[in-house]
Amino acid sequence: MENNTVAHIDLWLVYDGECPVCKTYCKHIRIREAVGQLHLVDARYPSALLNEVTKMGLNIDQGMVLKFKGVIYYGADAIYVLTSLSTPSGIFNRINYYFFSSKLGAKIFYPLGKAFRTLLLKLLGIQYIENLKFARPEQ
Numbered sequence: 001m002e003n004n005t006v007a008h009i010d011l012w013l014v015y016d017g018e019c020p021v022c023k024t025y026c027k028h029i030r031i032r033e034a035v036g037q038l039h040l041v042d043a044r045y046p047s048a049l050l051n052e053v054t055k056m057g058l059n060i061d062q063g064m065v066l067k068f069k070g071v072i073y074y075g076a077d078a079i080y081v082l083t084s085l086s087t088p089s090g091i092f093n094r095i096n097y098y099f100f101s102s103k104l105g106a107k108i109f110y111p112l113g114k115a116f117r118t119l120l121l122k123l124l125g126i127q128y129i130e131n132l133k134f135a136r137p138e139q
Contacts, residue, residue, distance in 0.1 A: 009035065009036035009068070009069060010036055010037055010039055011031060011035070011036055011037070011038045011039065011066060011067070011068045011082075011085070012038075012039050012041055012049055012066070012067040012068075013026065013038060013039070013040055013041065013064065013065070013066050013067075013078075013082065014041045014043050014047075014049055014050060014053055014060060014064060014065040014066075014067075015040060015041070015042065015043060015064050016042075016043055016044065016060065016061075016117075016129060017042030017043070017044045017045075018044055018126050019117055019120070019121060019126065020120060020124070021113065021116060021117045021120060022064070022117065025096075026040050028090070028092040028093070029082065029086055029092070029093065029096065030086055030087045030089065030090065030093055031082075031085050031086055031087065032085060032086065032087045033087075035085045043060045043129050043131060044129060049065075049067060050131060052067075052072070053065050053072070053131065054131045054132060054135045055135070056072065057132065057135070058072070058074050059131065059132050060129050060131045061128040061129050061130065061131070062075065062114070063075030063076070063078065063110075063114065064078050064079065065078055066078035066081055066082055068081060068085070075110060075114075076103075076106040076107045076110035076111070077103075077106070079100045079106050079110055080100055080101075080102075080103055080105075080106035082100075083096055083097055083100040083101050083106070084101065
């Protein structure tokens, strides 16, 4: 008997759950079914993955984090990989693909999105996560 099931791989996305931009992105991004399942990790709450990210010295206030196949992607690299794994269905995913489907596009447009996020958080009075504030460097 042949097993025709496709092995699904979990993806983990660390994001700011209080940021309207981040929440909207996470609500609408769709990963291709053949790839696996996307798990959302709100960086406002403690988690093993947030601890891992912090130990690596990655500032979650400066970029989202994607863990895929054991590799950590940060900022523009994270959105580029996520976009390459997403489905083209829906207007949001088509727009996302247009801006972030190339490494160059991600490197250009991700900082613009990050700047908009920073401004929006300030206008809404939302504090940064500051995951590195009390982090101790690994020795």
